Amino acid sequence: MKTKIVATLGPASCTKKKIKELLNAGATMFRINSSHGDEAFHKQNIAYIRELEKEEDRLIPILLDLQGPKIRIGNLPAPIELKKGENVCFRHQDAMTDCLIPVDYKGMAADVCAGEMILIDDGKIQLKVTGVDGDIIKADVLTDGLLKQRKGINIPGSTGSVKVLTQRDVEFVNFAVEQEIDYLGLSFVRDANDVIKLRGLLDAQGSDIRIISKIEKPQAVENIDSIIDVSDGIMVARGDLGIEISTEHVPMVQKTVVKKANAKRRAVIVATQMLESMIENPIPTRAETSDVANAILDGADAVMLSGETAAGEYPIEAVQMMSRIIHATEDGNIIRYNRFPRQMIDEEPDTQTMAIAMSIADMVRKMDIKAVIALSGTGYTAISLAAGRLSAPIFVCCPNYKVRRALKLYRGVRPLNLDFELKMETGALQVLSKFLVKEIGLAVGDTVILTGSVPDILVGGTNFIKIHKISC
Numbered sequence: 001m002k003t004k005i006v007a008t009l010g011p012a013s014c015t016k017k018k019i020k021e022l023l024n025a026g027a028t029m030f031r032i033n034s035s036h037g038d039e040a041f042h043k044q045n046i047a048y049i050r051e052l053e054k055e056e057d058r059l060i061p062i063l064l065d066l067q068g069p070k071i072r073i074g075n076l077p078a079p080i081e082l083k084k085g086e087n088v089c090f091r092h093q094d095a096m097t098d099c100l101i102p103v104d105y106k107g108m109a110a111d112v113c114a115g116e117m118i119l120i121d122d123g124k125i126q127l128k129v130t131g132v133d134g135d136i137i138k139a140d141v142l143t144d145g146l147l148k149q150r151k152g153i154n155i156p157g158s159t160g161s162v163k164v165l166t167q168r169d170v171e172f173v174n175f176a177v178e179q180e181i182d183y184l185g186l187s188f189v190r191d192a193n194d195v196i197k198l199r200g201l202l203d204a205q206g207s208d209i210r211i212i213s214k215i216e217k218p219q220a221v222e223n224i225d226s227i228i229d230v231s232d233g234i235m236v237a238r239g240d241l242g243i244e245i246s247t248e249h250v251p252m253v254q255k256t257v258v259k260k261a262n263a264k265r266r267a268v269i270v271a272t273q274m275l276e277s278m279i280e281n282p283i284p285t286r287a288e289t290s291d292v293a294n295a296i297l298d299g300a301d302a303v304m305l306s307g308e309t310a311a312g313e314y315p316i317e318a319v320q321m322m323s324r325i326i327h328a329t330e331d332g333n334i335i336r337y338n339r340f341p342r343q344m345i346d347e348e349p350d351t352q353t354m355a356i357a358m359s360i361a362d363m364v365r366k367m368d369i370k371a372v373i374a375l376s377g378t379g380y381t382a383i384s385l386a387a388g389r390l391s392a393p394i395f396v397c398c399p400n401y402k403v404r405r406a407l408k409l410y411r412g413v414r415p416l417n418l419d420f421e422l423k424m425e426t427g428a429l430q431v432l433s434k435f436l437v438k439e440i441g442l443a444v445g446d447t448v449i450l451t452g453s454v455p456d457i458l459v460g461g462t463n464f465i466k467i468h469k470i471s472c
Helices: 016-025 039-056 167-179 192-204 218-222 224-230 238-244 247-263 286-298 315-330 342-347 351-366 380-386 401-407 426-440
Strands: 004-008 029-033 062-065 080-082 087-092 100-103 117-120 125-133 136-141 145-147 152-154 183-186 210-215 233-237 267-271 302-305 369-375 394-397 413-416 447-452 464-469
Touching (some): 004 315, 016 315, 039 062, 039 167, 062 167, 152 238, 167 192, 183 192, 192 210, 192 224, 210 218, 210 224, 224 247, 233 238, 233 247, 238 247, 238 267, 247 286, 247 342, 286 315, 302 315, 342 351, 351 464, 369 380, 369 426, 380 394, 380 413, 401 413, 426 464
Parallel strands (some): 004 029, 004 302, 029 062, 062 183, 210 233, 233 267, 369 394, 369 447, 394 413
Antiparallel strands (some): 087 136, 117 125, 117 152, 447 464
16 A cells, blocks of 8 residues: 555544554554644643554654644534524634624634625535624524534635734644654645744754645645745645635645645645545445545545544544555556656756656566665655655665654655665675565565665765665
8 A cells, every 4th residue: 555544533533442443454644633632632642652653663653733723613512503594693702601602713803894704614504794793793694504612613715813823833833842743734824934934933943843734725725836845745635725715626726736746745645524424424425435546546645534533433444444445546557657747857956866766667667676675864765756656665764763754654655664874785785685575575586676875886865776686
């Protein structure tokens, strides 16, 4: 399985036993959603993951998703049945009082005006603002729905007055650094400066946590090229995106963003409502399975489960189903393997690495290559190869534990714990051959491609290719 699975942890999956079951079902990386739960809750889940990492001898990267300027319904004593035609009122407060529905964003009354739409719970509940009286927002209900606490609120088209990094986010950035998280998801990115601000916070603490920019605002779509340039990865977060730009435009935005991220060698995750019906049902709809398959065909490095694993009735089954869809799609002879994006070929500034990577893709296509072994200190070589969607697995030997863990997100990349400085001599190659047979199940006589950087031979990044037949 080359495409990776990101599983979100929550009330349905917050025990060590459940996390292990998700891992064994096919999950590659776990997502911690800071929008729900406190630091103590998340710290416990992180501890479980790190314990399993040691016990199972497996690298398990963690993505901590920052809430960002997300507006949410406050605490309710019970769900509220809203009926079309009713008039309701919202105000910034913690809990419901005097029929005023609480929201957690203080500036909401200043950001809306009569005639604007308010969408709740990914648009399931729609309202229209009729007026603002001081700090109270009045709105007509346009669709029936059950209003639940902590559900998200969108005001399409509004840029809002709140910064992309809230005080809560800053606190969770500090938490992420303390817990040595691998990736931070930056919500509601609008332009490259939003990413640069988060990078500045991390740099100030000497942290090398990687940033995944979540594309869920129309401004982000407009500024996608510059956002990709300053990000380590991209997430097509279709829930809020589908509300902000309207649902019918999401498929083409998804394809465009994935294609652009592929061309810049950035990891890309497609997320939200992938197997949504499995929150309540043991099997997905046919449309959902097609959606997952299409994300893989688009070029996603990973597909993500949100409520399905965080709060659903069938979290393990959802990961198992996702895994089966990935296998079926990757085995379906539709994916164009061993081909680099044309934009990457034309625009890649590192022509040496690009030439080597393209040569390897050509070799894999024409020869019986069982694996590509990348020797890398930074992961740069493996990331470059992953962009070519090689049909052979990419095993990266890297001495840096944190780099190896982060590399697990990339499509087709399998990090190995081998601190190995390659010398072009028989003894060193025999050591490597024995390792490949013992650790990854290759056989004597199998042909692999070795690549990476050999400083003793040349100065620079990726600088060699060797066809190697395993012999012990």
